[in-house]
Amino acid sequence: MISKIINMAERIKDAEDRLLEALFESASVADDGFSVTVVRKIKRRLWVRRLTLPTAAIIGGAIAFKPLSGVVAALSGLASLLPTDTFSMATSAIPQLQSIQLETIVLGAILLAVGLFSVRMLED
């Protein structure tokens, strides 16, 4: 009710209001390809966004490959320093584990972390 009264009050215009309305009135602007340009820009931006993450992942992966393989090699070197008894005791419960290389486990963990992070980024 109150909003209706407010709207009615707004609609009551004096001569000055009508004059201002007539002055402010302007012909509608022809589209002339404006909307097409906007949509084209948006599509381009969508493509750029879609391509950014995979491209960054590929470039990042390529850059990180060498240092990562160095880390994996260093970790496997560290593992060899561990007393063999400790490792064999830990894995003796599951004999299949002994056959799995430590490097594979580390690499798998890194890939899993990167994968989860990428999925999270894509969701965002």
Add this chain to the structure above:
Amino acid sequence: MSSSEDRDLVARAVSGQDTAAFGELVRRHQSHVRNFLRKLAGDHTLADDLAQDCFMHAWDKLHTFSGRGSFIGWLLKVAYTTFLQSKRKSKRYAEILESAGHVADQESRSTVLPSDEVTDLDKFLAVLTTEERAIMVMSYACGLSHREIGDATDMPVGTVKSVIFRGKQKIRNSFDIKDHQHG
């Protein structure tokens, strides 16, 4: 231009990133937005560039449109924000130029129209501040209600009314409206 159709198009554009639905929204409202920015900026080329930026921002923020008010009201809010941001940027740019020893009259140069293109409306708008101009244009050119203008400018309805009153008074004091009215 039905507001329910606008809401449907917004829903389609938001849910499926449907650029065709958004394109339809642009086609429907480009004239209002461009006219609003042309009156605000006083420069058609600059206004059309700002209108493009406005629609790009609108695409990014479309999910924030609650559907409570009209879509054109929301769009003019985005347009007004885009205009203010651009004005701030050009002011900063002018300050940098000035500090570097250049004469900084970029902004004034871009808003001045050739004397033969200056209309009565341009003369009226020239006596108003940016805020008054925006509100007067929203009210008299775009037909927005005081509430919609309040939403668009983040102002209470009472303030909107007093700005319009002040704007009208300025125009009245600067020009003889009655003489103008009778030719």
